Amino acid sequence: MINEKNFFIVLLCSLFIFGCSPQKEEQKKEVVPEVETVVFQTGDIFGKTFEQTKLSAKESAEILNELKKYVNINKCKPNDFYEITYSTDTFREQTWTNFKFFPEGKYFYCLNKSTDNVITSQKTEFKTVSTIFETSGIIENSLWESMSAEKIKPAVILAYADIFAWQIDFLTGTRQGDKFKLIYEIETLDKKDTIISYKILAAQYFTENTSYTAFRFEDSNGYEGYYDRDGKSVKNAFLKAPLQFKRISSYFTKKRFHPILKRYRAHEGIDYAAPTGTPVSAIGDGIVKKSQYSGGFGNLVIVKHPNGYETYYGHLSKYGKGVKKGARIKQGQIIGYVGATGLATGPHLDFRINKNGKFFDFLKMKMPSAKILKGKEKENFDIVKQPFLEKLGELH
Numbered sequence: 001m002i003n004e005k006n007f008f009i010v011l012l013c014s015l016f017i018f019g020c021s022p023q024k025e026e027q028k029k030e031v032v033p034e035v036e037t038v039v040f041q042t043g044d045i046f047g048k049t050f051e052q053t054k055l056s057a058k059e060s061a062e063i064l065n066e067l068k069k070y071v072n073i074n075k076c077k078p079n080d081f082y083e084i085t086y087s088t089d090t091f092r093e094q095t096w097t098n099f100k101f102f103p104e105g106k107y108f109y110c111l112n113k114s115t116d117n118v119i120t121s122q123k124t125e126f127k128t129v130s131t132i133f134e135t136s137g138i139i140e141n142s143l144w145e146s147m148s149a150e151k152i153k154p155a156v157i158l159a160y161a162d163i164f165a166w167q168i169d170f171l172t173g174t175r176q177g178d179k180f181k182l183i184y185e186i187e188t189l190d191k192k193d194t195i196i197s198y199k200i201l202a203a204q205y206f207t208e209n210t211s212y213t214a215f216r217f218e219d220s221n222g223y224e225g226y227y228d229r230d231g232k233s234v235k236n237a238f239l240k241a242p243l244q245f246k247r248i249s250s251y252f253t254k255k256r257f258h259p260i261l262k263r264y265r266a267h268e269g270i271d272y273a274a275p276t277g278t279p280v281s282a283i284g285d286g287i288v289k290k291s292q293y294s295g296g297f298g299n300l301v302i303v304k305h306p307n308g309y310e311t312y313y314g315h316l317s318k319y320g321k322g323v324k325k326g327a328r329i330k331q332g333q334i335i336g337y338v339g340a341t342g343l344a345t346g347p348h349l350d351f352r353i354n355k356n357g358k359f360f361d362f363l364k365m366k367m368p369s370a371k372i373l374k375g376k377e378k379e380n381f382d383i384v385k386q387p388f389l390e391k392l393g394e395l396h
Contacts, residue, residue, distance in 0.1 A: 039081040046073040053084055055096060063099050063111060066121050070109050077104050106189055106196050126189040128196065133186065136395040139178040143170045147180065155198050156184055162332075163226050164205055166235050167212050179206040181395045183388055200226075202388035213392070215385045219377055222328065223285055229389070231373035231381050237305075238367055239283040239331060242313060242351050243272060243338070268359035269312065269352035276317050276347040278338040281331075283311055283353075288327045288335075291319055297350065298342025301335050307355075307368065314350035315341050 036053050050060040067073055085098035099111040106128060111121045137150045147157045160182055161170045168174075181204040187197040203226075205212045214226040214234045226234045286305040294300040297314035301323060304310050317339025329335060340347045353362045373381050 034086045036084045036086075037081060038084075040076050040078055042078045044076065044078075046076050054086065054094070055084065059096055062119060063096070066111050066119055067101060067109060069121065070123050071101070071103060080104060128187050128189060130185055130187045132183065132201070134183050134391060134395055136179065136181040139174050139176055139180070141176075143174050143180070152182075153186070153195070153198065156182075156186075156200065159184075159198060159200050160203055163200065163203055163214050163234060164212050168205065168207075175207065177208070180204065181392050183391055202385075202392055204392055213389075215381070215388055217373070217381050217384055219373070224330075225285075225371070227373060227381060227385075229385070231378045233370035233372070235331065236367050236370055237284050238365075239281065240367075241272070242283050242311075243274060243278055243280050243349060268354075269314075269350050270362055272338075272349040272351060274338045274347065274349065276337070276339055278347075278349075279334045280313055280316065280320075280336045280338060280349055282329045282333050282335050284309070284331045286311075286329050288323055288325055288329060291324050291327075293341070296343040298344065299336065299339065300342075303329055303335070306371075309353065309355050309368075312350070312352035312354075314352075315339055315344045315348060317341065317347070 038049050038052055040049065047060060047064060050063075055063070064073060080101075080103045082099065082101040084096050087095050087097050095113065097113050099113075101109045103109075106126050107123055108126065109121065109123055111119060113119050135150050135152060137146050139146045140149075143161060144157055147160070148154075160180070164170075182200055183202045185199045185201055186195055187199070188195050200216060202215050203213070212234070213229055215228075216224065217227055218224045228234055282303055284303075284305050286303040286309075288301060289304045289310065290300060290302040292300065294314075297312070299314075299316040299319065301313045301316065301319065302310060303313075313336055315338075316336035319336050320334040323329070323335045338347050338349050344350075351362065352359055353365070354360065
């Protein structure tokens, strides 16, 4: 007969044996979901990439149909990628439960499939991280080589050169011993560590006899620009031409024989002959007043600028990205491409400018002076400028 002490020993041993059995251990083992990742290569077609996965044709179709609500699946780019998570439930046939698409930019798209096969989706924005850099250097050879030696990103170098483009030609005007300083901000996506924007906040360039300084400032109308110490824009109001043209094929005149209509009439613009597809740039900041097919002008963009100016860009083959009525346009932004739409005998840009509704000859125009901040705008600019001016002074 087992005494009380032996009974408890037997009971404890039994519990230990059953508690450590392989069957119990298997029940506690964590199940890791199966995830597939596909990265797009040059020339990949979205639907074809599913052939690399375990998805069935039906599952591939349901994912594509849902994604079409958010993105153009025909415009995937190299290094875009997606992740597929599959069901690990042993009581159902394996199927996808989560699909995440990570295209270029700050958004990604998440699709979820429930146990009863209901698909839900959402567009999500990555968290971004902004980092401010302060750097300076001395010109040894070219601006590009000297700034690259300081590990400054190419896009930042180009933006820096663009800021001072009206003051100095960096291709021919730099000299050994010139100095540069700049403070800039880079914004990256938190998860992908992908750079999505560069922003120069303050910059300086020193020659032997002259110095140039520029500070980024956004005015009350939402226009961003660069201004010198006194609040004067470092850029002229208008570019000298809307494109790098081959030649002028027709000048501003009140009487020109039209090659298609076969009669004389006024031509209140300038025709810039250039190959189809040549980029056309806005000559100044403004708001798109019109962006549509307009009779003899063909595809036409009209931009409304400050102080009563309007510019016309006619016969375009196509419009620039985001160029539609109401859109804000920056000086130098591509608003379209040379074409021959409307009444045109060949590819060219019909460029026109008017002030308060009256067209005039752009080639004889006295360019408006650069914008000068005044009043409250100038006060706000001085507040924004001061800390950057101090930081630039501390850079050596």
